[in-house]
Structure formats: C-alpha cells, structure tokens
Amino acid sequence: MSFNQSINMQVVCLQEEAFYALFEKVIEHVEAKRRDKPDKWIDGEEAMHILRIKSTTTLQKLRDEGKIRYTQPQKKIILYDRDSLNDYLERHAHETF
Numbered sequence: 001m002s003f004n005q006s007i008n009m010q011v012v013c014l015q016e017e018a019f020y021a022l023f024e025k026v027i028e029h030v031e032a033k034r035r036d037k038p039d040k041w042i043d044g045e046e047a048m049h050i051l052r053i054k055s056t057t058t059l060q061k062l063r064d065e066g067k068i069r070y071t072q073p074q075k076k077i078i079l080y081d082r083d084s085l086n087d088y089l090e091r092h093a094h095e096t097f
Contacts, residue, residue, distance in 0.1 A: 041071060041079040050085045062088070 014022065042050075047068075048059055059080075062068045069084035 038082060040082055042082050044078060044080065047080040047085055050082070051089070 044056060044059055048054065048056070051059070051062075053059060063070050063078070063080075068088050069081035070078055071081075072078050
C-alpha cells in the first residue's frame, strides 16, 4: 500500500456478552472445520479399509515394495499416508471405454 492511499477503517463496538458469543461461534466454526479434515496419517486398520484388503500381510507387502508411504515413529507403531493410499488406488484405476 502506498503512502498516498487512504485506509478506510471502521470500528465496531460490541457489548462484552455479544463479543464472547461471537468468539464462541468462531471457535465452534474452526473446530468443526478441523474435525471435517481427515487425518493425514492413519493406522493399519483404516489403511486396510481404504484399500479394501483384509490381510495385514498384503498391507506389509505394499509397504515393503515401496508402493505406499508409511512412517514408523516407534517400533510397534506404523502409520500410513492417506494420500499415498489414494494415489496407489488411482494408479491402478482402469478407464472406461
């Protein structure tokens, strides 16, 4: 913004009660948006559900062959990248005629 441009500002006055009610609505809105966004990293059970497989061996094979992304933050915790699973499915999708 250059020095010569004027700034139009308006001041809005709210009673304290109305301010906190508005603030609560904003928090509710932000939390609802956060809940609607699925987690990036998911456990094996959810990964198997997305891939429609029933075998943990198949899931491990996909992981070992580098076909899906995963992270292992602790020895017994393996999490899968949701986007990687969807990409894997898309790579194997067949177009219709």
